Amino acid sequence: xxxxxxxxxxxxxxxxxxxxxxxxxxxxxxxxxxxxxxxxxxxxxxxxxxxxxxxxxxxxxxxxxxxxxxxxxxxxxxxxxxxxxxxxxxxxxxxxxxxxxxxxxxxxxx
Numbered sequence: 001x002x003x004x005x006x007x008x009x010x011x012x013x014x015x016x017x018x019x020x021x022x023x024x025x026x027x028x029x030x031x032x033x034x035x036x037x038x039x040x041x042x043x044x045x046x047x048x049x050x051x052x053x054x055x056x057x058x059x060x061x062x063x064x065x066x067x068x069x070x071x072x073x074x075x076x077x078x079x080x081x082x083x084x085x086x087x088x089x090x091x092x093x094x095x096x097x098x099x100x101x102x103x104x105x106x107x108x109x110x
Contacts, residue, residue: 001016001017001018001019001020001021001024001025001027001028002016002017002018002028003015003016003017003028003031003032004017005031005032005035007035007039007041010041010042010043011041011042011043011044011045012032012035012036012039012041012043012044012045013045013047014032014044014045014046014047015047015049015050016028016046016047016048016050016051017050017051018050018051018052018053019051019052019053019054020051020053020054020055020057020058020061021053021054021055021057022055022057024057025057025058025060025061028061029061029064029065032044032065033064033065033068036065036068036069036072036074040072040074041074042074042075043074043075043076043077044065044069044074044075044076044077045076045077045078045079046061046062046065046076046077046078046079047079047080048078048079048080048081048082048085049079049080049103050080051080051082051085054085054088058085058089059088059089059092059094062076062078062089062094062097062098063094063097066094066097066098070097075098075099076097076098076099077098077099077100077101078094078098078099078100078101079101079103080101080102080103081100081101081102081103082102083102086100086101086102
């Protein structure tokens with residue numbers, strides 16, 4: 001699992017790649033949170049387009065970033081979700097705390 005972070009125009013785009021599970025989330029969370037703290041973005045986009053597997057750690061990743069952003073007054077978007085991941089996140093109620101979308105990222109990447 002890796003994450004590529006891009007900051008542009010008050011938006012932090014986090015392009016996730018690989019598997020998200022309890023073994024891989026800690027370094028990803030730390031990287032994203034460090035960048036949020038240093039850049040203070042208005043919006044954070046978690047792009048799941050290149051995620052090949054996700055367990056409940058993916059839900060925790062989204063919820064934790066929401067909590068960090070909520071304290072800073074920012075908003076969270078989740079893009080690039082597979083049909084199954086989209087359904088799971090909606091069932092978990094994440095659509096009430098973040099803008100959740102299937103398909104490509106905000107910047108048109110797939």
